[in-house]
Amino acid sequence: MARGRISRLSVRDIRFPTSLGGHGSDAMHTDPDYSAAYVILETDAEDGLKGYGITFTLGRGTEVVVCAVNALAHHVLNRDLGDIVGDFRGFYRQLTSDGQLRWIGPEKGVVHLATAAVLNAVWDLWAKQEGKPLWKLLVDMDPRRLLSCIDFRYITDVLTEEEAHEILQRGQVGKREREEQMLTEGYPAYTTSCAWLGYPDATLQQLCSEALKDGWTRFKVKVGADLQDDIRRCQLIRNMIGPEKTLMMDANQRWDVPEAVEWMARLAEFRPLWIEEPTSPDDILGHAAISKAGKPLLPGWWPYILQALAPLGIGVATGEQCHNRVIFKQLLQAKALQFLQIDSCRLGSVNENLAVLLMAKKFDVPVCPHAGGVGLCELVQHLIIFDFISVSASLKDRMCEYVDHLHEHFKYPVRIKKASYMPPKDAGYSTEMKEESVKKHQYPDGEVWKKLLAAPGD
Amino acid sequence: MARGRISRLSVRDIRFPTSLGGHGSDAMHTDPDYSAAYVILETDAEDGLKGYGITFTLGRGTEVVVCAVNALAHHVLNRDLGDIVGDFRGFYRQLTSDGQLRWIGPEKGVVHLATAAVLNAVWDLWAKQEGKPLWKLLVDMDPRRLLSCIDFRYITDVLTEEEAHEILQRGQVGKREREEQMLTEGYPAYTTSCAWLGYPDATLQQLCSEALKDGWTRFKVKVGADLQDDIRRCQLIRNMIGPEKTLMMDANQRWDVPEAVEWMARLAEFRPLWIEEPTSPDDILGHAAISKAGKPLLPGWWPYILQALAPLGIGVATGEQCHNRVIFKQLLQAKALQFLQIDSCRLGSVNENLAVLLMAKKFDVPVCPHAGGVGLCELVQHLIIFDFISVSASLKDRMCEYVDHLHEHFKYPVRIKKASYMPPKDAGYSTEMKEESVKKHQYPDGEVWKKLLAAPGD
Numbered sequence: 001m002a003r004g005r006i007s008r009l010s011v012r013d014i015r016f017p018t019s020l021g022g023h024g025s026d027a028m029h030t031d032p033d034y035s036a037a038y039v040i041l042e043t044d045a046e047d048g049l050k051g052y053g054i055t056f057t058l059g060r061g062t063e064v065v066v067c068a069v070n071a072l073a074h075h076v077l078n079r080d081l082g083d084i085v086g087d088f089r090g091f092y093r094q095l096t097s098d099g100q101l102r103w104i105g106p107e108k109g110v111v112h113l114a115t116a117a118v119l120n121a122v123w124d125l126w127a128k129q130e131g132k133p134l135w136k137l138l139v140d141m142d143p144r145r146l147l148s149c150i151d152f153r154y155i156t157d158v159l160t161e162e163e164a165h166e167i168l169q170r171g172q173v174g175k176r177e178r179e180e181q182m183l184t185e186g187y188p189a190y191t192t193s194c195a196w197l198g199y200p201d202a203t204l205q206q207l208c209s210e211a212l213k214d215g216w217t218r219f220k221v222k223v224g225a226d227l228q229d230d231i232r233r234c235q236l237i238r239n240m241i242g243p244e245k246t247l248m249m250d251a252n253q254r255w256d257v258p259e260a261v262e263w264m265a266r267l268a269e270f271r272p273l274w275i276e277e278p279t280s281p282d283d284i285l286g287h288a289a290i291s292k293a294g295k296p297l298l299p300g301w302w303p304y305i306l307q308a309l310a311p312l313g314i315g316v317a318t319g320e321q322c323h324n325r326v327i328f329k330q331l332l333q334a335k336a337l338q339f340l341q342i343d344s345c346r347l348g349s350v351n352e353n354l355a356v357l358l359m360a361k362k363f364d365v366p367v368c369p370h371a372g373g374v375g376l377c378e379l380v381q382h383l384i385i386f387d388f389i390s391v392s393a394s395l396k397d398r399m400c401e402y403v404d405h406l407h408e409h410f411k412y413p414v415r416i417k418k419a420s421y422m423p424p425k426d427a428g429y430s431t432e433m434k435e436e437s438v439k440k441h442q443y444p445d446g447e448v449w450k451k452l453l454a455a456p457g458d
Numbered sequence: 459m460a461r462g463r464i465s466r467l468s469v470r471d472i473r474f475p476t477s478l479g480g481h482g483s484d485a486m487h488t489d490p491d492y493s494a495a496y497v498i499l500e501t502d503a504e505d506g507l508k509g510y511g512i513t514f515t516l517g518r519g520t521e522v523v524v525c526a527v528n529a530l531a532h533h534v535l536n537r538d539l540g541d542i543v544g545d546f547r548g549f550y551r552q553l554t555s556d557g558q559l560r561w562i563g564p565e566k567g568v569v570h571l572a573t574a575a576v577l578n579a580v581w582d583l584w585a586k587q588e589g590k591p592l593w594k595l596l597v598d599m600d601p602r603r604l605l606s607c608i609d610f611r612y613i614t615d616v617l618t619e620e621e622a623h624e625i626l627q628r629g630q631v632g633k634r635e636r637e638e639q640m641l642t643e644g645y646p647a648y649t650t651s652c653a654w655l656g657y658p659d660a661t662l663q664q665l666c667s668e669a670l671k672d673g674w675t676r677f678k679v680k681v682g683a684d685l686q687d688d689i690r691r692c693q694l695i696r697n698m699i700g701p702e703k704t705l706m707m708d709a710n711q712r713w714d715v716p717e718a719v720e721w722m723a724r725l726a727e728f729r730p731l732w733i734e735e736p737t738s739p740d741d742i743l744g745h746a747a748i749s750k751a752g753k754p755l756l757p758g759w760w761p762y763i764l765q766a767l768a769p770l771g772i773g774v775a776t777g778e779q780c781h782n783r784v785i786f787k788q789l790l791q792a793k794a795l796q797f798l799q800i801d802s803c804r805l806g807s808v809n810e811n812l813a814v815l816l817m818a819k820k821f822d823v824p825v826c827p828h829a830g831g832v833g834l835c836e837l838v839q840h841l842i843i844f845d846f847i848s849v850s851a852s853l854k855d856r857m858c859e860y861v862d863h864l865h866e867h868f869k870y871p872v873r874i875k876k877a878s879y880m881p882p883k884d885a886g887y888s889t890e891m892k893e894e895s896v897k898k899h900q901y902p903d904g905e906v907w908k909k910l911l912a913a914p915g916d
Contacts, residue, residue: 028555028557028560029557029558029560029561030557031557031558032557032558032561033558056561057558057561057562058557058558058559058560058561058562059558060529060556060558060559061526061529061558061559061561061562061569063525063529064522064525064526064529064562064568064569065562067521067522067525068519068522068568071518071519071521071522097486098518099486099487099488099489099490099516100487100489100490100491100515100516100517100518100519101516101518101519102486102487102516103487103490103514103515103516103519103779104515104516104519104522104523104567104568104571105567105568106711106739106779107740108566108567108740108781109562109563109566109567109568109569109570109781110522110526110562110567110568110569111519111522111567111568112567113562153714153738154714154715154737154738154740154741154744155714156714156715156716156717157714157715157716157744157747253564256611256612256613256614256615257612257614257615258614258615259614279612280611280612280784281564282565282566282612282781282782282784282785282788283612283784283787283788284742284743284788285742285788285791285792286612286615286784286788289615321561321564323566323567323740324740326738326740326741326744327740329741330740330741330742330743330744333743334743
């Protein structure tokens with residue numbers, strides 16, 4: 001049973017100067033400093049447990065998310081944790097439908113990132129009180145209870161609560177075996193660590209060769225800034241990994257719709273499994289146009305149909321910047337993606353991700369989560385392990401992104417074995433950072449930033 | 459010629475306690491305090507002119523937008539105004555594509571509202587330096603120059619710069635006559651002031667009767683919270699205005715897709731011209747399903763098709779919370795709306811609104827701007843008057859929202875004559891507020907708020 005009244009909510013601006021090494025760089029985000037708005041919830045319960053929640057950011061702007069968390073705080077403070085999780089749908093809606101705050105969203109951008117940070121902390125606290133890792137809390141939860149955490153508003157035209165219940169009921173079959181399978185083999189991963197856009201070829205080669213030695217078989221390369229560069233880099237990586245291993249490409253929204261089709265036609269020879277974020281994350285019909293062959297959905301699309309990507313065997317993947325379940329609903333309705341990439345901090349925490357996992361199951365589209373950044377691997381592994389055990393029951397065409405950065409700052413870092421995520425065993429959502437790391441990287445007054453900001457040229 | 463270097467950017471949190479009177483209340487925003495993040499730009503030019511920009515908010519959360527404006531300030535400060543407007547597309551993209559800040563958008567929610575406030579101030583300053591009201595600055599601007607303000611990224615699949623140029627070229631024909639027409643007759647408006655959801659029937663009746671006396675012929679009523687209430691209120695207002703005058707309904711996103719169709723079938727007898735925001739502003743395919751009769755666009759929609767709204771003669775309108783040009787592009791592609799409602803502060807200022815006006819023209823969908831709030835009427839009149847003179851060249855099915863609140867706080871308030879917006883004659887974008895009003899309503903330390911916050915019960 002959840003216990004205690006939320007007696008304190010604090011939030012910190014934590015930044016890692018990753019831009020100095022080109023880590024995380026892509027066609028649209030050339031100088032990211034991986035960062036987080038980091039929420040800590042305390043209760044008046046005697047157990048002394050705290051809930052930690054993060055949302056991922058890229059440096060500048062973290063202070064804006066911090067400000068939004070503070071704007072949400074009055075919905076959280078003095079609330080009983082039992083009441084919150086007892087009507088989690090109501091609480092979710094309270095945060096996302098505040099009559100004044102929803103104007104600056106709704107359910108998107110800064111306020112939704114802030115909502116994610118707060119709710120991630122609530123889930124961490126709840127799981128800790130239950131003494132279970134989050135994935136296990138979800139796996140063990142009664143389906144009706146699980147569904148009571150989801151706000152079905154705006155998605156009932158494709159998924160009603162009853163349909164969702166049927167999906168979860170079917171997911172009960174073979175659940176124990178799948179849990180066992182996860183505990184012994186883990187969830188398959190792919191790596192993005194080798195081929196950031198800012199890395200010189202030599203770095204790319206070295207990291208790729210190390211990754212091969214470590215048993216990685218699936219690789220993602222960043223593309224989209226310069227076609228000739230892309231061809232050279234893709235050639236290089238395909239040569240290194242050989243014809244059998246899997247290669248994915250990621251354009252990080254660099255292209256317009258016609259450009260995406262043309263550009264990918266040029267990169268098709270390197271046989272990518274998918275092209276990720278070919279265009280604006282808001283462009284559902286654009287993704288549909290890019291991904292489809294056959295007859296156009298809407299008039300006026302014929303120029304792209306002849307060259308669209310399906311005949312090339314390239315799928316479309318997107319999701320890390322899709323801002324809520326309504327966008328995912330439409331991407332599924334329009335058959336605009338072949339791989340759905342949830343994000344543990346962009347969507348409204350576990351609650352909204354559950355809705356998306358269930359819709360993906362209904363449409364039979366594999367979920368391949370976005371990870372990396374700061375803590376995204378730590379968090380999203382819980383969701384995808386739950387998905388396998390209780391929802392999708394399949395590993396076909398499925399894998400979870402992995403990036404080898406910044407795990408050392410977490411108290412319960414991910415464990416990768418044979419290129420797979422091993423299920424966390426510690427209670428909670430793996431969101432807690434080491435106090436030492438938090439202190440040093442607090443912006444702008446942590447030790448790391450004090451030094452950097454004092455350095456000449458800054 | 460634009461002149462001066464931006465030497466100062468300041469931003470204030472201005473709130474009006476409108477929730478106390480139920481003004482502005484609707485099915486989703488029950489207690490709005492109409493507010494604004496208010497940006498002031500100063501230059502080192504000798505003219506002493508300042509640029510004022512606002513974005514509209516609903517109270518709580520204004521401080522988050524203020525924080526986001528400050529996060530954008532480094533892109534603005536010390537820039538030459540001539541350089542900014544000389545490459546306005548580049549400047550727009552710099553604000554919206556900051557490699558770190560775009561993660562917490564991109565081009566949506568808080569950061570985009572902040573972008574709008576900053577750019578609105580730039581346009582105000584530019585127009586003041588040119589000695590023209592903004593609409594006239596736009597009308598007189600060379601089409602190529604006008605297009606150089608627009609970021610065509612993500613919309614070239616429906617509108618290329620060349621197509622946009624052809625539209626503007628065609629708009630040159632008869633321009634002088636239309637300008638004359640505007641100056642004498644003004645732009646037709648409709649009123650939303652009579653029927654906020656929070657008003658008792660007696661207030662509604664009184665306001666409606668006054669509006670009729672003042673010559674209003676088009677009325678909007680808020681619906682969506684309770685069907686029986688809606689029937690009673692719609693009956694009341696239709697009886698008062700008679701069968702010939704125009705009635706619109708606004709649900710402010712209250713419904714899911716099937717619910718919207720069912721609910722409106724019940725209200726059809728009151729013959730609304732449109733239903734506004736029937737569901738989530740993100741739900742392009744949902745709006746398409748609601749608005750369409752005939753064959754379904756996508757499989758699985760058949761349950762709604764039989765009852766969809768087109769056979770009832772009810773159009774779908776949306777836009778005030780559509781967060782960028784990519785959403786509008788798709789709403790047009792999917793024929794999801796029959797009336798397009800731009801907003802002067804939700805989109806990225808004049809720059810992005812120009813893109814939307816041009817797309818709407820291409821798809822031959824009438825633009826009926828959203829207004830009301832604080833300053834929205836003042837700003838958007840410039841855009842729609844420009845639209846008539848230089849783009850649409852038509853008043854068919856077109857009108858601009860008007861709400862009779864808070865104009866007294868503006869230095870250059872709107873002038874309504876015979877239920878029409880009369881073109882502003884003062885130089886600028888009509889964004890400047892009275893210093894006295896700003897001082898009094900600053901949150902939380904202005905006189906008005908000091909009193910309210912000290913009152914018992916707060």
